[in-house]
Amino acid sequence: xxxxxxxxxxxxxxxxxxxxxxxxxxxxxxxxxxxxxxxxxxxxxxxxxxxxxxxxxxxxxxxxxxxxxxxxxxxxxxxxxxxxxxxxxxxxxxxxxxxxxxxxxxxxxxxxxxxxxxxxxxxxxxxxxxxxxxxxxxxxxxxxxxxxxxxxxxxxxxxxxxxxxxxxxxxxxxxxxxxxxxxxxxxxxxxxxxxxxxxxxxxxxxxxxxxxxxxxxxxxxxxxxxxxxxxxxxxxxxxxxxxxxxxxxxxxxxxxxxxxxxxxxxxxxxxxxxxxxxxxxxxxxxxxxxxxxxxxxxxxxxxxxx
Ligand SMILES: Nc1ncnc2c1ncn2[C@@H]1O[C@H](COP(=O)(O)OP(=O)(O)OP(=O)(O)O)[C@@H](O)[C@H]1O
Ligand SMILES: O=P(O)(O)OC[C@H]1O[C@H](OP(=O)(O)OP(=O)(O)O)[C@H](O)[C@@H]1O
Ligand SMILES: [Mg+2]
Numbered sequence: 074x075x076x077x078x079x080x081x082x083x084x085x086x087x088x089x090x091x092x093x094x095x096x097x098x099x100x101x102x103x104x105x106x107x108x109x110x111x112x113x114x115x116x117x118x119x120x121x122x123x124x125x126x127x128x129x130x131x132x133x134x135x136x137x138x139x140x141x142x143x144x145x146x147x148x149x150x151x152x153x154x155x156x157x158x159x160x161x162x163x164x165x166x167x168x169x170x171x172x173x174x175x176x177x178x179x180x181x182x183x184x185x186x187x188x189x190x191x192x193x194x195x196x197x198x199x200x201x202x203x204x205x206x207x208x209x210x211x212x213x214x215x216x217x218x219x220x221x222x223x224x225x226x227x228x229x230x231x232x233x234x235x236x237x238x239x240x241x242x243x244x245x246x247x248x249x250x251x252x253x254x255x256x257x258x259x260x261x262x263x264x265x266x267x268x269x270x271x272x273x274x275x276x277x278x279x280x281x282x283x284x285x286x287x288x289x290x291x292x293x294x295x296x297x298x299x300x301x302x303x304x305x306x307x308x309x310x311x312x313x314x315x316x317x318x319x320x321x322x323x324x325x326x327x328x329x330x331x332x333x334x335x336x337x338x339x340x341x342x343x344x345x346x347x348x349x350x351x352x353x354x355x356x357x358x359x360x361x362x363x364x365x366x367x368x369x370x371x372x373x374x375x376x377x378x379x
Pocket of ligand 1: 091
């Protein structure tokens with residue numbers, strides 16, 4: 074028998090992701106690593122979840138916070154820059170905050186920064202009053218200016234912001250920066266960070282009151298596991314128990330290790346197993362060997378469930 078649901082209830086979870094852009098491929102890869110699989114619709118706008126009751130809606134990234142606010146989607150993967158911009162914009166219109174960041178996802182890293190002509194010094198309180206600043210993030214920039222009591226003109230542009238000073242439309246910019254290549258190609262230099270951004274998992278401020286609560290919890294647990302093992306390796310070695318404290322000093326990014334006495338060696342040799350989160354280079358292994366470790370092995374971690 075088919076289950077009947079109230080308009081705002083669903084028995085499947087719906088996640089909005091960017092249809093085409095910088096966040097599309099890494100978002101799909103992360104969800105696939107968490108064990109999701111889909112059947113794609115012909116127009117590639119809706120992916121029906123096969124392995125779990127989780128469907129994907131593929132949209133423009135700017136629409137994702139609004140889709141969550143309207144309850145059309147339950148979760149979304151979007152840049153923090155877009156999420157906070159829309160939150161500030163809603164707040165300035167006196168609307169309550171209908172979405173929140175649940176997790177940083179570790180991809181799409183960039184920074185919203187001021188870019189100024191290469192010849193300028195950076196003295197914002199002195200320089201910015203009366204200047205024209207080109208940006209696609211008027212609410213984020215507006216709040217930054219307001220907090221410092223600076224009165225400047227915000228010139229709204231939806232793309233190619235870095236061109237504005239060359240075209241005479243603005244004196245400086247406030248735009249996303251990653252490598253800094255776009256700024257320097259336009260004779261601008263990055264000077265101050267307004268927001269550190271990455272892709273985030275966003276969800277509603279209120280928790281789900283139906284079956285979606287359990288599905289979302291399972292997904293979050295899996296995503297946490299996937300993100301935790303991204304740069305993780307399992308390090309195995311043997312060593313005299315007495316050198317263990319020194320070995321652990323050489324492994325500041327390791328979780329507390331499992332230490333097991335070696336069979337037939339009551340004198341104190343142990344086997345050590347530790348989850349490490351940094352790069353496990355040859356240099357680090359050689360340092361550990363010099364400190365008394367032997368039989369060193371670095372193993373990839375495939376899955377993790379806390
Ligand atoms: N240079 C960059 N390096 C890394 N991440 C970036 C960079 N520029 C933008 N991003 C992040 O990627 C997100 C998506 O960028 P993209 O350029 O694909 O968006 P868009 O052009 O607005 O796409 P859409 O067509 O969906 O509206 C940005 O909101 C930001 O969080
Ligand atoms: O510091 P960089 O590594 O040069 O990256 C920064 C550029 O990347 C983004 O633009 P994108 O390439 O997405 O084009 P857009 O102007 O159409 O948004 C951003 O808006 C900057 O222009
Ligand atoms: Mg967009």
